[in-house]
Amino acid sequence: MMKDLLQDMHAWMNSYMKSFYSKDAKIQEAILLKEKHTGCVTAISRKLAEHLGLSAHDILLAEMMGLFHDIGRFRQFTLYQTFNDAESEDHAELGIKVLGELSFLQRLSLEDRELLLFAIKNHNKKVIADEADERKILFARLLRDADKLDIYRVLFPYILTSDGQGFSPDFLECFLAGEQCDYARIRTQDDRKLVRLMWVYDVNFSWTLQRICDHGYIEAILACLPQEGPVQLGVQRLRAYVERKCRMEDMLFLTHRHINQEDFEAAEENI
Ligand SMILES: [Fe+2]
Incomplete structure (x- = not known):
């Protein structure tokens, strides 16, 4: 069931990202960059979860987090033509709003949904918010690592x-x-x-x-x-x-x- 949900999420996210494609070369470049980043962070999150020996359920959850972590980027660029949060709005918070509009998120248990939203909300903050639930901290750390590893790849040509x-x-x-x-x-x-x-x-x-x-x-x-x-x-x-x-x-x-x-x-x- 969790596997089916993840498959549906992948299919939805693929067409969601493509819906932002544009004839404007600058917008198209930005959207393609985030589409590739999304794919890479999804794969890294999964690999890291496997490396940590997490359960099959938690590996799928980690993959979902990677898949949706930057969902706010697409609306952000369309609204503001920038990925700069300071000049627009926090893209993680924007992502939480977008996710709130998706009915299939209700197919997750409340606990898993909260875990996913916590990790996404905290993926771009200077530090992870104070939280007593160790599972939330673990997943937030996993997602931040997956994101960073791929951001180094993205920025590599610009050093x-x-x-x-x-x-x-x-x-x-x-x-x-x-x-x-x-x-x-x-x-x-x-x-x-x-x-x-x-x-x-x-x-x-x-x-x-x-x-x-x-x-x-x-x-x-x-x-x-x-x-x-x-x-x-x-x-x-x-x-x-x-x-x-x-x-x-x-x-x-x-x-x-x-x-x-x-x-x-x-x-x-x-x-
Ligand atoms: Fe991000």
């Missing part, structure tokens, strides 16, 4: 060598501290690169980080950073973090919580 403007001090500070920054305050091209690097600290599963590394996404960004100054301290920190996290196993007891420094140490002791 440029430094234009000499350098970093804004607050962005450099966040990068050195291994924290996330407020994307809306990006001022320079080099800030943008730091944001892509800061995402590494927000990747939840070593499975995802390993794939980000295997594709060469991190090295490509590092190669385009200005080489001088304190940024190199941040690069060293990042490399050490990546190496340690990639060596960790994705055990579910860890995936339910934020993986911090103590978790690393505890996990390393257990190897």
